[in-house]
Amino acid sequence: MSTGWSTHRLLLLRELQLRGTITAVATALSYSPSTVSQQLAQLEREVGAPLLQPDGRRVRLTAQGETVAAHAAQVLGLEERARAEIDVSNPLPAPVRIAALQTSARALLPRMLDMLAVTHPGLRVEAWVTPPEEGLFEVEARGFDLVIAEQYPGHTREHRPGLDRVVLGRDPIRLAVGHDSGVFSIEEAADAAWVMEPEGTAVRTWSVQQCRAAGFEPDVRYSAADLLAQVRLISSGHAVGLLPEQLLAGDESPVRLIDLPGSPHREIFTSARESSRDAKGVIAVRAALQQAFDDAAAAFGDPNAMPHID
Incomplete structure (x- = not known):
């Protein structure tokens, strides 16, 4: 008589399909690589077919392994949907990882937490500052429950399978210069030193394209993923850059912002797994995030944008 397949071991196989290596799976789930390997070997015995095969110093899924991993994704999704339905009747929702x-x-998390403290006291929210690419991947891989991500004009992000997408709103992007700068348009910044995010990011590509459309190749002397570091370089007069207004919301501006041709904006959205989007906690967090975004925008008279700082 055959035994059922372990859901936990199916999870490990699905993680391997997404993350690519046993070491990456072990790191993500706080196991040792040997434990992951042993559990996957046990799953092979349960299934009665080879699921992995050597690929140099690594392993990869066989055709049967891909089939079982696809089945695992469905099983895990069904289990998560069931948990979401059960969670609706619980007075205290399950923790939400963002x-x-x-x-x-x-700009948004402090407002969101204030609202949740009133509407859902006791709801535990855990948050990590994470690049959108990593956050979207980790939501699919069940590392997080919800991601707040961005999308720049002309750079649509990949729609990852099994994830929904809900738009929070628009965030204008403007040229940022120091208060003492003589630059008053992007064309006048042709000879300035620029600070941008690292190469390979969507925002870096988009920013370079804005400069080229203005007729010049930017002199990118500084690269920083930390936008607050960019603000420091700009406010001190050592660089200029393109910044989203949400970064400066609620503060006395340390920089002067200049409109760009066409008034471009980025889109802020959230994504959750379709199997968990109806969980009580996820619904509550999304509602609070939307209210936080809308309140910040409405405070400056524009329902679709963050404040314009002169």
Whole structure:
């Protein structure tokens, strides 16, 4: 008589399909690589078919392994949907883990937590500042329950399977210069030193394209993923850059912001697994995030944008 397949071991196989290596799975789930290997070997015995095969110093899924991993994704999704339905009747929702990009973590999370303290006291929210690419991946891989991500004009992010997408709103992007700068348009910044995010990011590509559209190749002397570090370089007069207004919301501006041609904006959105989007905690967090975004925008008279700082 055959035995059922362990859901826990199916999870490990699904993690391997997503993360690519046993070491990465072990790191993500706080196991040792040997433990992961042993559990996957046990799953092979349960299934009665080879699921892994050597690939140099690593392993990869066989055709049967891919089939079982796809089945595992469905099983895990069904289990999560069942948990979400059960959670509705619980007075205290399950904890919600959030991956947030830096600007939203600064501008929205404090407001969101204040609201949840009133509407859902006792709800545990855990948040990490994480790049959108990593956050979206980790939501699919069940490392997080919700991600706050961004999308720049002309750079649509990949729609990862099994994730939904809910738009929070728009965030204008403007040229930022020091208060003593003689630059008053992007064209006048042709000879300035620029600070941008690292190469390979969507925002870096977009920013370079804005400069080229203005007729010049930017002199990118500084690269920083930390936008607050960019603000420091700009406010001290050592660089200029393109910044989203959400980064500066609620503060006396340390920089002067200049409109760009076409008034571009980035789109802020959240994504959750379709199997968990109806969980009580996820619904509550999303509602509070939307209210936080809307309140910040409405405070400056624009329902679709963050404040314009002159």
